[in-house]
Amino acid sequence: MVGIKPVRVTVTQRLTFKKHTHKVKTRARVAFTNLNKVSIVVLAGSPKKPNPSFTRTVAPGRTVVFITKIRPRIRYVSFLRNSDYFDLVSAGRANTLTGRHVREIDADDFDEGLRTTAGRRTTTSDAWSLH
Numbered sequence: 001m002v003g004i005k006p007v008r009v010t011v012t013q014r015l016t017f018k019k020h021t022h023k024v025k026t027r028a029r030v031a032f033t034n035l036n037k038v039s040i041v042v043l044a045g046s047p048k049k050p051n052p053s054f055t056r057t058v059a060p061g062r063t064v065v066f067i068t069k070i071r072p073r074i075r076y077v078s079f080l081r082n083s084d085y086f087d088l089v090s091a092g093r094a095n096t097l098t099g100r101h102v103r104e105i106d107a108d109d110f111d112e113g114l115r116t117t118a119g120r121r122t123t124t125s126d127a128w129s130l131h
Contacts, residue, residue, distance in 0.1 A: 006090035006106050007040060007058070007078040008033040011099040015071060024069045028096035031065050032076070034058040040089055044076040047093070057081075072097040 015028040032042045037060050044066055045053035054066045058078075068074060073093050080087040092103040 004038075004080070004087075004089055005035040006103060007042060007076075008035060009076065009092065009094055009101050009103075011094055011096060011101065012065070014099050015069065015096040024071075027067050027069045029065055029067050030074060030094055030096070031063050032056075032058060032078070033063040034060055036060055036089075038080060040078050041081050042076060042078045044074055046070045047073065047075045052077075068096065070096060 010031045010033070011028060012031050013026065013029040015024065016026040017023065018025045030044070032044070034040050039060060040058050041055070042058055042064070043052040043055050045051070053068070053070070056064045056066075058064050066074075073095050075091075075093045077091045078089045080089060088105065090103055091105040092101065094101045
């Protein structure tokens with residue numbers, strides 16, 4: 001889409017574990033910032049789960065925070081919700097251990113990404129993820 005910016009994803013606090021028991025010591029905080037003038041819907045969660053664990057509508061210029069103990073990666077998809085259809089804005093993944101973020105699909109190259117993933121068989125565990 002022309003004029004629509006991707007959602008800014010920031011890992012503001014990384015996931016940490018206890019030394020010997022490997023239990024979660026500090027949960028990760030992932031922030032999603034909407035840089036557009038319209039509301040955007042964000043879905044996020046583990047790529048191993050059948051449904052996303054975080055679904056929020058982000059108002060223009062606002063930030064929402066997702067606190068999680070999902071290890072080590074989360075996947076997200078953001079889109080515009082109109083009355084009749086959905087427009088993909090961006091999709092990607094963030095590593096909650098290292099803080100690294102990778103945007104896989106923007107709105108401009110969505111058609112190309114759809115063509116590369118269309119031939120792959122979709123199972124219930126990755127039905128909502130675009131990788």
